[in-house]
Amino acid sequence: NAGVMQNPRHLVRRRGQEARLRCSPMKGHSHVYWYRQLPEEGLKFMVYLQKENIIDESGMPKERFSAEFPKEGPSILRIQQVVRGDSAAYFCASSPPTVYEQFFGPGTRLTVL
Amino acid sequence: AQSVTQLGSHVSVSEGALVLLRCNYSSSVPPYLFWYVQYPNQGLQLLLKYTSAATLVKGINGFEAEFKKSETSFHLTKPSAHMSDAAEYFCAFGGSQGNLIFGKGTKLSVKP
Numbered sequence: 001n002a003g004v005m006q007n008p009r010h011l012v013r014r015r016g017q018e019a020r021l022r023c024s025p026m027k028g029h030s031h032v033y034w035y036r037q038l039p040e041e042g043l044k045f046m047v048y049l050q051k052e053n054i055i056d057e058s059g060m061p062k063e064r065f066s067a068e069f070p071k072e073g074p075s076i077l078r079i080q081q082v083v084r085g086d087s088a089a090y091f092c093a094s095s096p097p098t099v100y101e102q103f104f105g106p107g108t109r110l111t112v113l
Numbered sequence: 114a115q116s117v118t119q120l121g122s123h124v125s126v127s128e129g130a131l132v133l134l135r136c137n138y139s140s141s142v143p144p145y146l147f148w149y150v151q152y153p154n155q156g157l158q159l160l161l162k163y164t165s166a167a168t169l170v171k172g173i174n175g176f177e178a179e180f181k182k183s184e185t186s187f188h189l190t191k192p193s194a195h196m197s198d199a200a201e202y203f204c205a206f207g208g209s210q211g212n213l214i215f216g217k218g219t220k221l222s223v224k225p
Binding site: 004031033035040041042043044045048055056058059091093095100101102103104105106107109 | 122145147154155156157158162164203207208210211212213215216217218
């Protein structure tokens with residue numbers, strides 16, 4: 001059973017470009033969470049999704065950030081018009097229904113030039 | 114509000130010495146608590162979790178943690194440190210919507 005997969009592992013963007021981060025949950029997992037880790041800080045919750053539904057986006061910046069988890073395919077975290085402050089590691093985690101345990105992917109390290 | 118505090122951003126121990134990483138939480142409801150380990154440039158790996166069963170929880174790699182409600186603590190320990198334990202450790206609290214609330218992390222260094 002493959003673990004949580006994220007791609008790309010490293011992403012470089014110039015200011016103003018768009019960044020798309022992908023997350024494929026573990027097989028059988030229908031819940032996906034996105035977290036952001038800034039240097040020297042812990043992970044901060046961004047958004048919680050189930051298939052075709054956003055359950056909790058209380059940690060998402062109000063502008064430029066969006067997330068989806070379509071019926072088919074991976075979950076996508078999209079950052080429009082990136083700024084230098086968006087440089088961080090973005091982690092995806094998945095869990096099965098009714099289980100209070102999250103499995104993390106290796107992360108995508110975004111660098112904004 | 115629910116929160117997690119990890120005391121000490123850096124801890125250094127000698128190989129073979131006791132490891133003690135501190136975590137305190139703040140919550141008005143019974144918590145789910147977790148310890149994760151992160152090696153450089155990698156994702157997080159679950160060490161152990163507390164979900165209201167036994168208060169002493171054993172995890173992987175010889176780690177264990179004790180839930181103390183009276184002290185609102187969930188400290189992580191290992192009797193004898195190994196060089197391979199050098200990593201960053203995160204305590205996390207299970208939020209009401211299923212998300213995890215993380216502490217800022219403690220970097221563990223192990224000296225030979």
